[in-house]
Amino acid sequence: MLVLDRVGKTYPGGLRALEAVSLAAAPGEIIAVIGGSGCGKSTLLRAIAGLDRATQGTVTLDGTPVTGPHPGIGIVFQEPRLLPWLRVADNVGFGLFDRPGPLRESQVTAALERVGLADKAAVWPRQLSGGQAQRVAIARALVAEPQVLLLDEPFSALDAFTRVDLQEHLLALWAERKPLLVHVTHDVEEAVVLADRVVVMRPRPGRVAEDIPVALPRPRDRRAPAFEAVKRRVLTALDRSLDRVGPSAAVKPRVAAVGLAWG
């Protein structure tokens, strides 16, 4: 159980990035965190990952406070962040340095097979496409078998086809061991495709605006009326979180950002 209790983050300059964010997430859940830019989504994720300390409140995993990087919490960043001097297999095995060689090797091979890149084991990261590199990054995070996997807009730099592909792929990987996923995104459809719950955040300071359950069976049909309905609900919540009234036809992050600058 991952519990965030009134988590706040104030930067030394006095900027309040997060205020009193409380959230409880059960194992096996998929939570999407969505919001306009500057709403503290990434700050929140980094606090859970233990990369930045929250200035108020606590993050606990199964009752233990998270004060630094935690073995049970893995993270995939917006960029793949593969180490360019290690071949793909060594990148995947990077976090397994404390395990004996043969075990590490078999785990790496299995992880690469799961992301469909077994043939790329001996390749340098520079030889991968953007989507492949992000799959390796996911394999690197999952190979350590974390209880919680954090994803910080992991597909935002990819083209639309690759993105849809990787969303399905992520769901398949999640289904194997069902870790808790916390997926930060600014893509409403992505949030509704993946998540059991969509947490909409509101900026200045970042806080939870709405927590919308997505009670749709998987696999989800992106064109089904029920899917559209949830999507519309999230969009409306996003609009409200940005203090704009009435549903706009398409809230794109860019539009949201412009709205923020004006507001």
Add this chain to the structure above:
Amino acid sequence: MSVLPMTVAAGEVTAAERKALRDRLSRSTRPLCGLLLPLGAALLWEWAVHAGLSDGRLVPPPSVVYATFAELAGTGELQRHTAATTMRVAAGFGIGLAAGTLLGAITGYSVLTRRLIDPTLQALRAIPSLAWVPLFVLWFGIFESSKIALIAVGVFFPVYLGVMGAILSVDRKLVEVGRVFRLSDAAMVRRILLPAVLPAYVIALRSGLGLGWMFVVAAELLGASEGLGFLLIDGQQLGKPAQIVAAIVAFALVGKLTDWIVAAAMAPLLRWQDAFTPVGDR
């Protein structure tokens, strides 16, 4: 009906083949372009001296330089002087490299140390290195030690600056990957920082080596009984320009050779680099 496309296709193949052949030819001849100017000038000078247009006393023609070079090599003289010079460079390079790497790594990694010692080192760097010579001679005597100290100073600064700058510019995002996997300080240095600075380190190494060769000449010109610098001075005092040019050629050869050895030794470690390849060099 099928004849026309076929002839077109055949024409394309030969055109492509011709282009490939031309490419291969030009690729193998391209490095030779750079030789045209020096070889042409050398041949012209050789001819001018032969034709009696110049006596070639102060500017010896290539054949005389070659003869001097061969003569020096034949007596073992050239090897002895080259060995002496190379030993000095090796010793000075080793000391300067070790000190530069160590201090560069420490100041790059620790803010406190950087604040404490970097300003002093930067001030020392502003002193023209040759200004140290009189002091080094007083401190270390006129023999090997003072020469090696001067070379070490020359090698130290590019290596120090290179290592410190490289560590300071390591991608924060990659360091964060190390933090996520809870690497210890030592593991962070070994598994993230060192590999990340390696490309810049090789460049620092090579420019340090270049300066080492530069400073060995200075050290030997200031007084030595053997070494390629001694050959230079000896050639000047005895009026033997061919010997000077032969020594210069020897410098160029050993300098290039040692640089190549360093580059070749490091190349396997840098194969991962996603570096710019100049067009036409692929």
